[in-house]
Amino acid sequence: MYQHQNFRPTKAIIELENIQYNIKQLREHLHPATEIIAVVKANAYGHGDLQVANAALQAGASMLAVATPEEALHLREFIKEAPILILGATPVYFATFAAQYDISLTVFSLDWVNEVAKQAVNFKKPLKLHIKIDSGMGRIGVRKKTELTALYNAIDANEHFLIDGIFTHFATADEEDSTQYNEQLATFVSFVESLPKKPRLVHAANTAATLNKEDVQFDAVRFGISMYGLAPSPYVDKHLPFSLKPALSLESELVHVKKIEQGDKVSYGGNYVATKEEWIGTMPIGYADGLLRGLAGQEVLIQGNRVPIIGRICMDQCMIKLPYEMSVGEKVILIGQQQQQEIQMKEWSDRLQTIVYEIPCMLTSRIPRIYK
Numbered sequence: 001m002y003q004h005q006n007f008r009p010t011k012a013i014i015e016l017e018n019i020q021y022n023i024k025q026l027r028e029h030l031h032p033a034t035e036i037i038a039v040v041k042a043n044a045y046g047h048g049d050l051q052v053a054n055a056a057l058q059a060g061a062s063m064l065a066v067a068t069p070e071e072a073l074h075l076r077e078f079i080k081e082a083p084i085l086i087l088g089a090t091p092v093y094f095a096t097f098a099a100q101y102d103i104s105l106t107v108f109s110l111d112w113v114n115e116v117a118k119q120a121v122n123f124k125k126p127l128k129l130h131i132k133i134d135s136g137m138g139r140i141g142v143r144k145k146t147e148l149t150a151l152y153n154a155i156d157a158n159e160h161f162l163i164d165g166i167f168t169h170f171a172t173a174d175e176e177d178s179t180q181y182n183e184q185l186a187t188f189v190s191f192v193e194s195l196p197k198k199p200r201l202v203h204a205a206n207t208a209a210t211l212n213k214e215d216v217q218f219d220a221v222r223f224g225i226s227m228y229g230l231a232p233s234p235y236v237d238k239h240l241p242f243s244l245k246p247a248l249s250l251e252s253e254l255v256h257v258k259k260i261e262q263g264d265k266v267s268y269g270g271n272y273v274a275t276k277e278e279w280i281g282t283m284p285i286g287y288a289d290g291l292l293r294g295l296a297g298q299e300v301l302i303q304g305n306r307v308p309i310i311g312r313i314c315m316d317q318c319m320i321k322l323p324y325e326m327s328v329g330e331k332v333i334l335i336g337q338q339q340q341q342e343i344q345m346k347e348w349s350d351r352l353q354t355i356v357y358e359i360p361c362m363l364t365s366r367i368p369r370i371y372k
Contacts, residue, residue, distance in 0.1 A: 006368045006370075008284055009251075009252055009253040009255075009284065010250075010251070010252040010283070010284055010285045010289060010367055011250075011251060011252075011367060011368050011369075011370050012046075012248055012249070012250050012251075012363060012367050012368070012369050012370065013248070013249045013250075013251065013336070013370050013372060014047050014048060014051065014052075014247055014248055014369050014370065014371050014372065015245070015246075015247050015248075015249075015372050016051060016052070016055040016247070016371055016372065017372070018229055018245035018246065018247040019047075019052060019055050019056065019059070019227055019228065019229070019247045020055050020056075020058065020059035021245050022223075022226060022227050022228070022229055022244055022245060022247075023036060023038070023056055023059040023060055023061060023223065023227060024059055024060065025242040025243070025244075026210070026221075026223055026226075026227075026242075027059075027060045028242070029211075029241050029242060030210075030217055030221065031217050033219075034217045034218070034219065034220060034221060035062040035063065035201070035219060035220040035221075036056075036060060036061045036062060036063075036220070036221060036223050037061065037062070037063040037064070037065050037085065037203065037220050037221065037222045037223065038052075038053065038056035038057070038061035038063070038064050038065065038223055038227060039064075039065045039066075039087075039207075039222050039223060039224035039227070040052050040053045040056070040064055040065065040066060040071075040075070041065065041066045041067035041068075041071060041087065041224075042067065042071075042361050043071075043361075044228075045224070045225065045228050045357070045360050045361055046248070046360035046361045046362070046363050047228055047247060047248055047360060047369065048369045048371070049066075049071065049074065049075060050074075050075065050078050050079070051369070051371050052227075052228075053075055053079055053082070054079065056227065057079075057082055061223070062082075062083070062220075063082065063083040063084070063085060063220070064079070064082055064083070064084045064085070065084075065085045065086075065087050065222055066084065066085070066086055066087065067086065067087055067088045068086065068088060069086060069090055069091075069094045069097070069098075069103075071086075072084050072086050072098075072101075072103045073097070073101065073103075076101045076102075076103060083102075083104060083128075084102075084103050084104065085103075085104040085105075085106070085130060085165075086098075086103060086104070086105055086106060087106055088106065088140070089106065089108075089140055090105050090106070092112060092115045092116055092119075095116040095119065095120075095127055096119055096122065096123070098127055098128075099120075099123040099124070099125050099126070099127040099160075100123075100124065100125070102125060102128070103128075104128040104129065104130055104164055104165070105127065105128070105129055105130070106129075106130050106131075106132045106140070107129045107130070107131055107132065107151070107155070108131065108132040108134070108140055108141045108142050108151070109151075110147070110150050110151050110154055113151060113154045113155055113158075113161075114154065117154075117158055117160075117161075120158060120160035120161065121160065123160045126159075126160055126161060126162040127160060127161050127162065128162045128164040129155055129161055129162065129163055129164060129165075130164060130165035130166065130167055130199075130201070131148070131151060131152065131155075131163065131165070131166045131167075131199070132166075132167060132168070132169075133148070133166065133167070133168040133187070133188055133191050133192075134168070135168040135169075135170075135183075135184040135185075135187040135188045135191070136171060136180060136183060136184040136187065137168070137169050137170070137171045137184070138171075139169070141168065141169075142191075145190075145191060145194050148191055148194065148195070149194070152195055152196070163199045164199060164200050164201060165199050165200060165201035165202065165203060165219075165220075166191075166192060166195070166198075166199050166201075166202055167201075167202070167203045167204060167222075168184065168187075168188040168191075168204050169204075169206060170184055170185075170204070170205075170206055170208070170209050171184065173205075173206060173208035173209035173212060173213065173232075174208035174212070174232040174233035174235060174236050175233065175235060176235050181209070181213070185204070185215070185216060188204055200219070201219045201220050202218040202219045202220075203218055203219060203220040203221060203222060204216045204218055205217060205218070205221040205222065206221075206222050206224060206232075207222070207223055207224045207225050207226045207227075207232050208232040208233065208236050209221075210222070210223060210226075211226060211232070211236055211239075211240060211241060212235075212236050212239055225356070225357055226244055228246070228247045228248065228360065229244045229245045229246035229247050229248075230244070230246060230345060230356050230357075230360075231244065231356070232357075233355075246336075246344070246345070248335065248336075248345075248360055249333065249335050249336025249337070250333070250334040250335040250336065250363065250367070251331060251332060251333050251334065251336065252283045252284060252285045252331075252332050252334065253283065253328075253329055253330060253331050253332055254281040254282065254283060254302075254326060254327070254328050254329060254330045254332065255282055255283065255284050255328060256281070256282040256328065257279065257280070257281050257282075257322070257325065257326055257327070257328055258279070258280055259277065259278070259279055259280075259325070260274050260277070260278050260279075260280055261274065261277055262274055262275060262276050262277060265311075266280060266310055266311035266319050267310070267311025267312045267313075267314065267318075267319060268311070268312040268314065269312055271311065271312065272310045272311035272312075272319075278321060278322075279321075279322040279323075279324060279325050279326070280310070280319050280320070280321060280322065281302070281319065281320050281322050281326060281330070281332075282317055282318070282319050282320075283317065283318055283319075283320065283332055284316065284317055285316075285317070285318060285334070285367075286313055286314045286315045286316045286317050286318055287313050287314070287315055288315045288316055288364065288366060289316075289363065289364050289366050289367050290362040290363040290364050290367065291313055291318060291334070292313070292352065292362070293312060293313045294351065294352050295309060295313060295348060295351060295352065296309055296310070296311065296312060296313055297309060297310075297351070298347065298348065298351055299343065299347075300320055300332050300333060300334050300343065301332065301333040301334075301336075301337075301338040301339075301341050301342075301343055302320070302322070302326065302330055302331070302332045302333075302338075303326070303330065303338075303339075304338055304339030304340065304341055305323050305341075306341060306343075307320050307321055307322060307323060308320065308321055320332070335348070335359075345359040345360065
């Protein structure tokens, strides 16, 4: 058997120091007693969950947050002590695993609590729960105070349960108009104040609220997209309290260079037609790697030059228009810096008419992550 190595030159470079820099900058921005929950769901937004989680904990995060049971168990296999919170819904039968492996669960259903209570007598450790309030996001969560009271009492009455937190999520914290945000905040505060006893962790601020609002730090904040050096929205980007350092760059290299003549066509459908003699380079990256076909025309960097992807992007390869003849093996930067030029993820998201969150998440596992 061969030792694991990367034969294809396409790879994502992850600067863990930049992730730690962003966390340390946030630490200085927060109240001293406010904890940082590092959000590492979706394989840490495509950056690599284990590596990012360890770097975040070293930089000062006190808890990790994921979306699914599988993500939580994967972290717990390698990270034994750090608190882990699952932000999404979990099936009743996972509660036993959560108690065993000290994984905190989000709860918002009295029926769920009653079903879990039937198996709770077998728990060797208390099951830690965070109550989710739907203050206006319309996703999951308790929507009425009567529901909250019933849920709280059912949890509090069971010695095998521990109410470790209560939280909500803002729908518009990244927008200039704060009307809905203010309504959600008021709703959440009133729900928390209705409890007979405040849980250990009250947390409401997602990344946008953490960076853009002063009144929602509470006991902890959830640091997601900007931990990776990306602003949640153009509005927040203009009002950042500190600079961010992107953690991911994407590179490949030329595997073939050819000269084509006027009238020659490139790629599927022949929709790119050379208007004169041109030099064309081929790279081993395509839509199976996350370089979606909608990115045709997107520029990349080679020898410090911005050059376009031409023709339709193939599953495993794509072509770029070179300014002059270049050698096979020449490095190409698809995201990141080269010489005095930079391609930011926002260029990709703008071209695809989506949000920057999608870009690192859509880079598939076929692209190896190389950690610095």
